[in-house]
Amino acid sequence: MTVPRWLDERLALERFRAKYLGKPFPVHSTFFLGEIALFCFVILVATGLYLALFYEPSAQLLQGHGAVPAAYASTLLIDSHPFGALMRRIHHWTAHLMIAAVVLHLLRIYFTASYRKPREVNWLLGLGLLGATLAASFAGYLLPFDQFSVTATAIGYGIARSVPWVGSTLADLVFAGQFPSSATVPRFFAYHVVWAPLALAGLIAGHLVIVLKQKHTEMRRAGAQPEAAEGAYIHGIPLWPEQVALMGVLFLVMLGVLAALAAFLPVHPSAFYGPPQPVTPEVKPDWYLLWVYGALRLIPGGLSFKLFGATIGSEVFGAMLVPGILSLVIVLVPWLDRGPSSLFYTEPPMASPLRLALGLATITLFLALSLAGFGAELGLSVPVLWVITVVAPVAVGWAAHALARGRLGPLGGAPG
Ligand code: HEM
Structure with missing residues (x-):
């Protein structure tokens, strides 16, 4: 496929096509794990944009609704509409799938030694991605603001407070003061919908540019020359159209599986847990x-001792x-x-x-x-x-x- 002359004369797209669209991609099922994580991010942003239309990031008590926090009431509202419930469930299942895919992708990189020189920087960026993914999930966990999610987040608050010497300052900074307070919900909403997605988008962009620049590793084929004798590195299918077609199929299969999961398996039943109460349940x-x-x-x-004034x-x-x-x-x-x-x-x-x-x-x-x-x-x-x-x-x-x-x-x- 070549770029039409009219377009090429104006935008010089032929050079771009020759340089990037022919890039070879090795085909191996485990090499799709990074792509699954990437597509999860896309699905999370799309479903999150929809949920944000109805979610209210506020702990203010709504009088006339049994005095429940606005965030909790808006979660029940989303659940009460079939399409809203479907979006919430897809968002939830996709978050789990993304974490699983990132961890499996990490294991693929580890067990095949793909982190070795020159890919150390991408190993570090990848770990940043894992951290940002976990942080996004942790922040999202609080948002329904039901009894379960508040109690689970309180475990994190307790851990932050126990950091020696700086614990209470750190906890106040991260949780916007004492937890739970009216300031925590907007703060966690900002982490979940602005900070974490921006960090993920930036890190993913850097990660993929490095993969493109360094080129991908591939499984050694039987009878392949030793690395030094290879000269050029080119085995696999070109990005356009074969790899893009494969990625399209993968994306559609993922959407199908996630929609089926969402249709049959409910997620985090906020109505069942109820609004936050002074007495907290045992949660994991x-x-x-x-x-x-x-x-x-x-x-x-009971293990506790003092060290330079810190417990x-x-x-x-x-x-x-x-x-x-x-x-x-x-x-x-x-x-x-x-x-x-x-x-x-x-x-x-x-x-x-x-x-x-x-x-x-x-x-x-x-x-x-x-x-x-x-x-x-x-x-x-x-x-x-x-x-x-x-x-x-x-x-x-x-x-x-x-x-x-x-x-x-x-x-x-x-x-x-
Ligand atoms: C949101 C999280 C992540 C996304 C979206 C992502 C995406 C990708 C994609 C699409 C590729 C190319 C295809 C493949 O090898 O699977 C890749 C390669 C790579 N990733 Fe990730 N990744 C993520 C997290 C991680 C983590 C946690 C690590 C390790 C700590 C990591 C390290 C690498 C390395 C070293 C490569 C190059 C592999 C090679 O050339 O064989 N990535 N990543």
Whole structure:
């Protein structure tokens, strides 16, 4: 396909077409995870724009409506209209799908060593994207302003307050004073509809420009030349029209699945939870933050001591030290891995027993901490949960290492 001469003479589009529209895209199902995350963002913005027409970001009590907060009443109003309820449900399911897609995309990058030189910057931008996605979800969680969402957000407020030395100032800044107050809802609305989407849009743009500039990695084909001998990197389908057609199909399939989910599975029933009350129910965070909650459960609640005038309580260990250390290690992955750079090709997950073992052990640790979040319901005592949290990751890591070593053979090459 060429650009019509008339247009090209005026806008020089032929040069653009030749440079970008022919870009090759490797085809592999796991390479669609980043695109799924991207399309989720688009769907969230579109459905969010609709919801914003009816949502009222205010905690003011509406007299004559049983004195319920305006934000809560407007959520019930959205739910009372079939199309509004459909939009709210699609928005909700898409948020879950986006977090799952971002996490799986991260795992794809990790297990195939696609973070290695020259892609370290995109690893860091990607982690920024993960943080912004989680922050957007956390801010959105409060917006229905029902009893459940207020209680769940209060856990975050408690954690912010427990930061040593600066906790109350930090909590006041983030939550616009004491939580919950009349200032919190507009503040969280601003985070959710302005700050987080802008941050996500900017980071996504940077992320994709880098992918375009550095070019994508691809799975090594059987019998392919070693990287140094490749000379040029070009395998895969061109962006236009094949890749765009595939992306179109993916987008439509996603819309279909999300609409079906929304049609059959209700989300966060605000009417059932009711407006916020002084007595708060026992709530747990959503699946993606359950591991932080589990880590908090594992640390004895009474653990507390003074350090230079600050109180170091159990939250500091469960909600700051554990997530902080895990996050730091994940940030440093490209620099901890001393393997060769991966300009063109991904590395198969089994090629590095240590990377495989550490990756699977870390996933198991997150799962074990999440399980600890349900320890009481499952009848598991804290010591038992501690044993699971320590033993399961070590066992899984050890088994994965042994398996990968067995596959590689004693000299580290493929067994003959
Ligand atoms: C909103 C979140 C994100 C979006 C929309 C996004 C989007 C994308 C897309 C569309 C691609 C190209 C296709 C693919 O490889 O899947 C890509 C590649 C990449 N992403 Fe992300 N991503 C996100 C989060 C992350 C995270 C959390 C990480 C890791 C910490 C990450 C690291 C990378 C890297 C290193 C590449 C290049 C991969 C290669 O060349 O093989 N991204 N991203």
